[in-house]
Ligand code: SF4
């Protein structure tokens with residue numbers, strides 16, 4: 001493991017901004033929105049101090065921010081932005097266009113509840129609303145992962161086999177504003193890792209003129225969507241390859257999913273983001289009491305780790321899925337996907353759905369323990385959605 | 393229409409990687425009404441040529457002056473703009489005195 005020279009206590013926002021400084025993108029367009037604001041504030045400071053020579057474009061809305069980075073990326077620039085909640089929702093139209101035009105934009109998202117009623121705190125409704133937009137979605141548990149994924153996202157998105165934009169999700173406030181110890185990679189090593197932008201079809205290549213975004217009716221639209229489906233299929237092997245390279249410079253190991261104490265686990269909980277940390281703590285407590293419990297945390301949510309989950313969940317006693325987003329009139333998004341992945345499992349475990357933490361509601365060890373206890377008692381009902389931390 | 397390619401053959405993202413491909417895109421397949429030129433009533437003012445959004449008006453230079461020769465139906469999508477701007481075509485003129493008449497495309501189908 002390489003020697004740690006650069007260990008600092010920072011907020012997740014600062015960690016992500018520092019990754020952006022090391023990436024030194026050609027263009028960053030930004031509109032500040034809580035809790036993403038400190039990311040672009042720190043980054044703007046780096047630019048003002050001459051520590052990054054990025055063209056900063058302060059725009060009047062997120063719709064414009066995404067439009068500006070789409071234009072920049074199409075021109076051949078390495079382009080980034082960051083957002084949250086209603087800002088992401090306002091970008092929605094262009095979020096699809098970025099993926100459809102195959103532009104490898106990287107965008108940290110400080111996950112936050114969508115209005116209304118107005119709420120600025122963490123949940124996953126913003127990212128879940130974009131799950132079918134064609135963006136790769138990486139999910140961080142803490143500031144370290146948010147930093148690491150921001151660097152890795154550049155290489156994943158720009159890879160020849162992928163050419164897709166990447167969303168780096170970090171729980172709003174919990175990660176973006178919480179202070180943690182983060183091991184930074186040396187500037188030189190980080191710069192070398194991300195390398196020079198790999199551009200394809202740049203608009204500014206005057207010798208090879210191209211047109212972006214033309215009419216694409218029933219004669220070719222379907223073919224272009226099929227290409228996007230294919231690109232998503234390549235993400236897993238590219239992610240693994242990039243993770244391996246990253247491990248060499250950081251000593252930190254990433255995969256499509258993280259498995260925590262799952263080897264002999266009979267009961268497995270699945271969750272995205274920072275709550276995985278609280279679950280790990282609870283797993284440790286329950287293990288001390290002799291319960292065979294474990295956690296699976298998808299680091300990659302799009303493309304969905306279906307095979308990985310099938311493999312690890314097959315034959316377990318029970319699977320408990322925690323969602324920090326609801327899907328009104330249907331099952332919660334992570335639960336729905338896990339349940340569908342288990343359809344073909346040879347030995348299907350019991351499965352239960354728990355929605356928690358909407359609008360920043362705390363999730364406590366007792367809540368997680370309660371969900372595990374339901375599973376121990378065989379009291380999980382596949383078609384029933386339950387709630388943790390909700391007042392009855 | 394040129395032969396349509398499969399998803400593995402076309403550039404990603406709907407990007408067009410060479411110029412003048414609009415030529416291959418025959419908007420004439422969209423047409424449901426067809427403009428028909430009645431040359432005997434035409435004063436060769438070039439209004440139709442100027443306004444046609446698909447460059448579907450065929451002209452020829454005769455003695456240094458442009459002459460309206462008719463239509464390139466590969467590209468004429470039947471929008472009717474030419475008939476609309478033609479000074480020799482309007483509702484008050486009897487059909488046989490108009491320079492352009494719009495006819496249902498079905499009349500031309502075999
Ligand atoms: S109908 Fe429209 S497209 Fe056709 S020739 Fe007239 S103006 Fe052009």
Ligand code: SF4
Pocket residue numbers: 433434435436437438439440441460474477478479480481491492
């Ligand atoms: S606008 Fe009418 S009169 Fe003028 S050139 Fe065209 S068809 Fe002839």
